[in-house]
Each structure stands twice: as structure tokens, then as C-alpha cells.
Amino acid sequence: MNELAIVEYLRKLAARANAARVVRGAPARPAPGKRDRRTVSGAQAASGLILGIGDDCAVVRPRAGEDLLFKSDQIVEDIHFRRGIAPAIVGQRALARALSDIAAMGGEPRLCLVSLTVPQDLGERFIRAFYRGLLAEARRTGTVLAGGDLAHAEKIYCDVCILGAVPKGQALRRDGARPGDAIFVSGSLGKPWDRRIEPRLELGRSLLGKATACMDISDGLALDLHRLCVASHVAAHVTAVPIHRGATLDRALHGGEDYELLFTMPASMRPPKGVMRIGTVVPAKHGKEGEVFFQGEPLPPRGYDHFQQPLQ
Numbered sequence: 001m002n003e004l005a006i007v008e009y010l011r012k013l014a015a016r017a018n019a020a021r022v023v024r025g026a027p028a029r030p031a032p033g034k035r036d037r038r039t040v041s042g043a044q045a046a047s048g049l050i051l052g053i054g055d056d057c058a059v060v061r062p063r064a065g066e067d068l069l070f071k072s073d074q075i076v077e078d079i080h081f082r083r084g085i086a087p088a089i090v091g092q093r094a095l096a097r098a099l100s101d102i103a104a105m106g107g108e109p110r111l112c113l114v115s116l117t118v119p120q121d122l123g124e125r126f127i128r129a130f131y132r133g134l135l136a137e138a139r140r141t142g143t144v145l146a147g148g149d150l151a152h153a154e155k156i157y158c159d160v161c162i163l164g165a166v167p168k169g170q171a172l173r174r175d176g177a178r179p180g181d182a183i184f185v186s187g188s189l190g191k192p193w194d195r196r197i198e199p200r201l202e203l204g205r206s207l208l209g210k211a212t213a214c215m216d217i218s219d220g221l222a223l224d225l226h227r228l229c230v231a232s233h234v235a236a237h238v239t240a241v242p243i244h245r246g247a248t249l250d251r252a253l254h255g256g257e258d259y260e261l262l263f264t265m266p267a268s269m270r271p272p273k274g275v276m277r278i279g280t281v282v283p284a285k286h287g288k289e290g291e292v293f294f295q296g297e298p299l300p301p302r303g304y305d306h307f308q309q310p311l312q
């Protein structure tokens with residue numbers, strides 16, 4: 001495909017994903033646990049997108065009473081995935097990783113921009129399958145594709161830039177955990193890297209006004225809980241972790257790429273269904289903010305570090 005054909009192709013894809021029939025009276029958001037049955041044109045209207053792919057920029061009109069969330073997330077061949085993975089899964093993961101950060105702030109996704117480079121020999125088939133996976137996830141979550149870029153390079157590389165929104169002043173942050181709070185994770189840890197990611201958007205929204213701190217686990221529980229505790233100037237005692245079937249304890253603690261939510265709540269508050277309590281926030285000793293203990297032993301903040309570890 002030449003560049004013009006690609007732009008046209010993307011425009012058609014986005015048009016198909018973003019614009020369809022309108023259903024009057026469709027709920028602004030699906031009920032918890034229900035599939036999002038709003039039409040995609042409903043998603044486009046809700047996103048605030050006024051002008052999408054085809055002009056120099058997308059135009060978005062913000063709403064009153066909201067804070068906007070911005071995030072970019074990149075995936076690189078041989079760092080985040082191998083070429084053998086189905087292109088549709090690569091596309092799904094590329095968007096879902098960014099959505100997971102929107103979930104971690106308690107937000108709802110609005111728009112995304114997708115920049116993709118592919119080697120010349122992979123060509124059109126890869127691009128189509130990649131976008132099929134990505135746009136299915138976009139539709140499912142009410143995220144509108146508002147633009148992007150395509151180029152050739154030696155490796156597959158994708159950068160997703162996402163815009164989300166949260167009620168003003170209510171974003172779930174990392175810095176609010178207090179001694180005595182209970183610590184939870186939203187699912188099992190140590191999952192394989194070649195699967196779909198399930199961004200915990202509904203759970204994130206349900207935690208607004210309840211969780212004292214929240215983040216998603218992208219680099220492993222040990223490192224991410226350490227980060228949360230540093231931000232909150234506290235320490236943590238972890239007593240147990242839910243290990244994904246077939247994974248080792250080491251991988252569950254340090255492996256990364258889990259995309260579950262890690263959050264804290266006052267211990268007296270009833271947690272949402274399906275989450276697991278893993279420990280308790282404790283005061284940090286002087287100069288030891290961020291210290292994490294697992295079953296009484298110090299847990300080093302070791303996780304997946306792109307600059308230190310090869311892909312396993």
C-alpha cells in the first residue's frame with residue numbers, strides 16, 4: 001500500500017468502527033457486567049470528537065466537570081512480543097495496555113491515536129490484521145480511533161496515545177495509601193505474554209471515591225507496589241498473591257505484563273467482587289518509604305526492566 005492508500009484505508013476502518021446507526025436513549029455507559037451495546041456513533045458522540053482522520057489534526061471538544069487523562073504506550077518487536085504472535089493479538093495488546101492505565105486512574109477511554117511501523121516484507125496483511133485486533137478492542141471499550149501514522153521500519157513498532165476522562169478531581173492516584181489500608185489485586189499474576197489483555201475499566205470506575213490509591217501492574221507486583229508505597233510514603237506487608245495457573249511465584253511477583261489493578265482501600269470498606277486482598281499498608285520506617293515485605297521477608301523491587309533483562 002502506498003501512503004495515500006493507507007490513509008484511505010485507515011479512514012475507512014475508523015469510519016466503520018466509529019460511525020454507525022444511532023440508537024435513541026442508549027445509556028451513556030453500560031451497566032456493570034453488561035456488554036457495551038451502545039452504538040459506535042454513540043461512542044463517537046460521547047468522545048467529544050468533532051473532526052477525525054483526514055485533516056491535519058483531530059478536533060476534540062472537552063466537557064465541563066471533567067479532568068482529562070493522557071497516556072502514551074509503546075510496544076516494540078523483540079522487547080514486548082515476538083513476531084510469531086498473531087498480528088490481531090499484537091494490535092489488541094497495543095491498545096489494551098494503554099486502556100489499562102486509563103482503568104488505573106478510574107477513567108473512561110475516549111480517543112486514541114495509533115502510530116505503527118512495519119517491515120516492508122510484512123506489508124498489508126499484517127497491517128490489516130493488526131488493526132482488526134486493535135479496533136475490535138476499541139469498539140468493545142468505546143474508544144474512538146481519531147488518527148495515527150504508518151511507516152516502514154526494520155521492526156514492528158507501535159505507539160498508542162490515548163485520551164480518557166474522569167470526573168473532576170477524582171482521578172485514582174498512587175499517592176493516597178494510608179497505614180492500615182488493605183491492599184488488593186484484581187486477578188491472578190504471572191500471566192503469559194502472548195494473550196489478550198483485559199483492561200479493568202469497569203473495576204477502575206467502581207473504585208472512584210473508594211480506593212485510596214490505585215495503579216495497574218505492568219512491571220510486576222514487587223516493583224509496582226514499591227512504586228505505589230514510595231508515592232504514598234508508606235510500606236507494605238504482603239501475605240499472599242494469586243498465582244496464575246502454570247506460573248511460578250517468582251514470575252507472579254516480578255514478571256510484569258499482568259495488567260491487573262493494584263489498589264488500597266480502608267480495611268473497614270467492603271471490596272468489590274472478584275478482587276483478592278494480598279496484604280496491608282503499614283507506616284514506613286524513617287528513610288524506608290516504599291519497603292515491601294512478603295511473608296515477613298523484604299521483597300526487592302525487582303521487576304521487568306527493559307534496559308536490564310532480555311525477553312524470556
Ligand SMILES: [Mg+2]
Nearest residue numbers: 101104216218
Ligand atoms: Mg500503569
